[in-house]
Amino acid sequence: MDSKIKLIQKINASQNQLNIQLASRYEHELDNQLTAKQVLLLELIQNGIASTKDLSQHLNTSMSAVSQLLNKLEAKEYITRHINKENRREIILNLAPKAELYFDKLQELNDDINYHVYGQLPLEDLQHLDRILSHLNTIVEEV
Structure with missing residues (x-):
């Protein structure tokens, strides 16, 4: 096994x-x-992607599977659905207050992780990590 593969495996283990x-x-x-x-799905809706068709394309899954997920989220009171008055065939999806609370709590946790974990790294390491992650995102988009 070459050293590059061993290093990749070590990085994966550390990340896990x-x-x-x-x-x-x-x-x-x-x-x-x-x-x-x-x-x-909630994150996509939060970012303005709110049609079943668009959600299915972003999740790379069927519209039926997305509808099932939406039904569960609506039953758990994370989303609301309303018929668009201008186009009655279109359903408007919105985050319900429970989802807003979820994202508020998630932001608090992210802030805590940023401060207590990433905040412990020197600026140079953070800049290097940013470059690496940006490069990895570019690679994944091209694959």
């Missing part, structure tokens, strides 16, 4: 360990009744 440590430290502070896909 960091995620586990952060999850175990903060999981009790967040609402655990949401799945990862439901959270992603």
